[in-house]
Amino acid sequence: MARAVPFRHFLARRAWLARLIVIAALFALWEVAARWFVDPLFLSPPSRVIAALDTVFSTRGVPAALQLTLFELTVAFVLAVAIGLMLGLAVGLQPFVRRSFFPIVLLLYGMPQVTILPLFILFFGIGAASKIAFGVTHGVFPIVVTVVAGVQNLKPILLVSARSMGASRWQIFRHVIFPHMVPSFFAGMRLGMSGVLLGVLLAELYVSIAGIGYFTTLFTQNFDPTKLLGLVGVLAAMAIVLNAVVRRAETHFARWRTG
Amino acid sequence: MMAGKEDRKRDRDALMSRIVQAGFLAGLILIWYLASTRWGVNRLLLPDPVAVYDNLIDILRSGEFIDDLEITLGELAAAFAISVTSGVTLGYLISRSPYAIEVFEPLFAAIYAIPIILFLPLFVLFFGLGPASKIALGASISFFPVVINTIAGFGHVDRLFVTAARSMGASDYHLFRHVLLPAALPVILTGLRMGFTTALLSIIGSETLASLAGLGHRIVHLAEAMDMARMFAYIVFVIAIAVILNTIVSTLEARGKRN
Numbered sequence: 001m002a003r004a005v006p007f008r009h010f011l012a013r014r015a016w017l018a019r020l021i022v023i024a025a026l027f028a029l030w031e032v033a034a035r036w037f038v039d040p041l042f043l044s045p046p047s048r049v050i051a052a053l054d055t056v057f058s059t060r061g062v063p064a065a066l067q068l069t070l071f072e073l074t075v076a077f078v079l080a081v082a083i084g085l086m087l088g089l090a091v092g093l094q095p096f097v098r099r100s101f102f103p104i105v106l107l108l109y110g111m112p113q114v115t116i117l118p119l120f121i122l123f124f125g126i127g128a129a130s131k132i133a134f135g136v137t138h139g140v141f142p143i144v145v146t147v148v149a150g151v152q153n154l155k156p157i158l159l160v161s162a163r164s165m166g167a168s169r170w171q172i173f174r175h176v177i178f179p180h181m182v183p184s185f186f187a188g189m190r191l192g193m194s195g196v197l198l199g200v201l202l203a204e205l206y207v208s209i210a211g212i213g214y215f216t217t218l219f220t221q222n223f224d225p226t227k228l229l230g231l232v233g234v235l236a237a238m239a240i241v242l243n244a245v246v247r248r249a250e251t252h253f254a255r256w257r258t259g
Numbered sequence: 260m261m262a263g264k265e266d267r268k269r270d271r272d273a274l275m276s277r278i279v280q281a282g283f284l285a286g287l288i289l290i291w292y293l294a295s296t297r298w299g300v301n302r303l304l305l306p307d308p309v310a311v312y313d314n315l316i317d318i319l320r321s322g323e324f325i326d327d328l329e330i331t332l333g334e335l336a337a338a339f340a341i342s343v344t345s346g347v348t349l350g351y352l353i354s355r356s357p358y359a360i361e362v363f364e365p366l367f368a369a370i371y372a373i374p375i376i377l378f379l380p381l382f383v384l385f386f387g388l389g390p391a392s393k394i395a396l397g398a399s400i401s402f403f404p405v406v407i408n409t410i411a412g413f414g415h416v417d418r419l420f421v422t423a424a425r426s427m428g429a430s431d432y433h434l435f436r437h438v439l440l441p442a443a444l445p446v447i448l449t450g451l452r453m454g455f456t457t458a459l460l461s462i463i464g465s466e467t468l469a470s471l472a473g474l475g476h477r478i479v480h481l482a483e484a485m486d487m488a489r490m491f492a493y494i495v496f497v498i499a500i501a502v503i504l505n506t507i508v509s510t511l512e513a514r515g516k517r518n
Contacts, residue, residue, distance in 0.1 A: 015361040022362060042384050096272065100279040112501045114464040115475070115494045118482030122304060198374045205379060205468050220380040228380060236373045243372035 044226040049233065056230040062215055066234075069204060069211045072128050076135030077196045084140045084192060085185075088147025093177075102148055109141035113199070117206055131203040131211065138199030139192040146188030150181040186250035193246055197239060306488035314492035324474075324496060331462060331473045334390050338397030338458045343451060346402045350409025350447075360414045364407070371403040379465055388471050397462040401454035408450020412443030445516045452512045456505060463497065474500070 027046050034045035056062060091101045117134060124130035154177060162176050204213030212231065219228035288308060294300045295307035318324050353359045379396060386392035416439055424438045466475025474497050481490035 012358060015358065018358075018362045019366055022366065096276070099272065100276040101283070104280060104283060107502075110502065110505055111498050112460050112463050114460060114467055115478055115497045117467055118479055118490070119494075122482065194372065194374065198376065201374050201376055202464055202468070205376065216377075216380045220384055223384075225381070225384065228384075232377050232381065235377055239373045239377075240369050243369075 040225075041223045042225055044229065046229075048226055049229045052226045053230050053234070056227045056234075059215070059227070061210070062231070065210060065212050065215055068128060069131075069200065069213075072131045072135065072200050072204075072211065073196060076132045076200055077139060077193060079132070079136045080139030080143060080192050080196055081189060083136065084143025084188070085147055087140070088144040088188075089151065089177075091144065092148035092151040098148060098152070105141065105144055105148070109145060113137055114202060117202060120203065121207055126207050126209055128211070131200045131208075134203040135196040135199035138202075139196035142191035142195055143185075143188040146184045146191065147181060150184035150188075151177060154180050182253045183250070186246070186253050190243065190246040190250060193242060194239075197242075201235075303485055303487060306491055310488040311491040311495065314489045315495055318489070318492055318496060324477075324493075327472060327474045327477045328500070330390060331466065331475070334393045334397060334462050334473065335459055337390075337394045338462060339401060339455055341394070341398040342401040342405050342454055342458065345398075346405030346450075346454065347409050347447065350406040351413055353406075354410045354413035357414070360410055364410055364414075367403055367407050367410070371407060375400045376461060376464060376468075379468055382465075383469050388469055390473075393462050393465045393470065393473070396465050397458040400461040401458035404453035404457060405447075405450045408446050408453070409443070412446030412450070413439060415446075416442040448512045448515045452508050455508050459501060459504060463501075 031045045031047060034040075034043045034048075087105075090097070091105060092098055113134075120130045120134045124133050158176050158180075159172065162172050167175070201213070204211045205216065206213070208214040208217070212235065215231060216228060219225075219231065291305070292308050295302065295305045353363050375396070378399075379392075382392040382396045386395050420438050420442065421434065424434050429438070462473075463475040466473035467479050468475075470476045474493070478490055478493050478497065481487075481493060
């Protein structure tokens with residue numbers, strides 16, 4: 001039996017290889033579909049998309065657009081983390097404040113923010129500011145919620161004992177609250193990151209004069225699926241990598257709990 | 260005696276929280292009112308709340324929202340039906356083998372990290388500006404939380420239960436109905452709730468970005484016409500619809516978990 005299926009045994013111990021095969025099969029399916037079955041105005045095969053990647057990036061304005069979008073993402077993420085951390089601590093540290101304001105935070109978090117996207121454009125213009133603002137409002141709520149959750153399961157006895165041993169406010173924050181918050185804070189950062197990504201991209205796609213949204217619209221209107229897929233594919237790959245990096249950081253900083 | 264005192268203190272605290280919450284919201288509306296009527300904020304940026312209220316009443320009374328609401332809810336129902344059937348079926352099939360879980364789970368998790376809204380231009384290219392592109396986008400976005408949670412639910416049922424049921428002679432159907440399903444249901448229900456919320460968000464979002472009808476389209480249309488009071492009224496209306504739908508789904512989830 002074992003000799004009859006050596007390849008399966010080989011695969012059985014290497015799940016990543018099977019995963020690669022699945023990905024390759026999907027790409028092959030896409031290639032076949034695009035080459036022979038779908039109108040080339042709407043879909044182009046992956047081989048052509050990959051071959052055309054350099055023409056996408058040498059299109060005038062595309063590198064600058066990627067840079068601008070990355071800039072928007074970075075600023076929005078930094079702001080979301082800073083604001084989220086401050087709001088989360090302000091709401092979470094006092095039980096009474098938490099009971100009063102946390103439901104309001106959850107209520108706001110549950111709202112479909114995309115309905116107010118046109119307002120952001122009206123308030124902040126069609127430039128980078130509106131994308132950053134929309135990214136911040138998407139990213140800030142998951143961070144607030146996880147920070148509140150993180151300080152909530154802090155044992156009061158730790159605070160009391162630190163205070164009775166004469167720790168200052170800063171020392172309590174630095175050595176008691178902060179280490180306790182770290183694991184959930186990183187989970188919040190990951191959620192916040194995908195929120196920021198969603199917010200910035202939504203605003204980009206809604207209206208854009210220089211970011212990647214401008215070029216996705218341009219390529220769509222020119223019926224140029226090769227370039228569109230190239231651009232979108234690169235961004236998707238970036239999102240996967242970013243997420244993996246933050247997830248790594250999350251497990252790295254949560255080590256002290258178990259180890 | 261002590262317990263009674265504690266209870267009373269807790270009741271009073273809860274009441275105080277409610278008062279603070281109500282006060283906070285009332286303060287916000289008051290600031291909004293003063294800003295738009297007294298402090299000279301431009302009406303094109305911030306209409307006064309009374310006008311918004313009048314418009315909201317007018318919208319509700321005239322019933323002009325019904326067409327858009329029908330379209331949006333129809334898209335939502337179709338997208339959610341597709342993602343639930345495909346997500347639960349595929350998730351169940353994958354969860355039957357630990358090896359398949361190992362191969363597919365990271366794949367789904369990686370794709371889940373991509374903001375799929377990026378592909379909206381492609382969806383529009385394929386399916387046009389009508390409801391079809393919204394259904395396709397909503398279904399593909401909400402597919403991932405459903406399938407990931409289904410795999411997690413079915414895949415992590417304690418082997419002991421399965422072995423015990425088997426050794427007592429349970430058939431495949433009995434095993435599924437009385438062991439696997441009850442154990443997996445809470446996790447799957449969470450996935451369904453997440454899928455529903457993301458489907459709702461992405462459908463309203465894609466209506467905002469590119470469409471011919473629906474609630475999201477209506478808001479953009481009013482924004483472009485600079486009819487701010489009515490636009491705010493529609494935003495309030497859509498948020499109310501979203502809150503109602505999310506509350507219903509969360510209640511169903513909680514009820515399903517209890518059984």
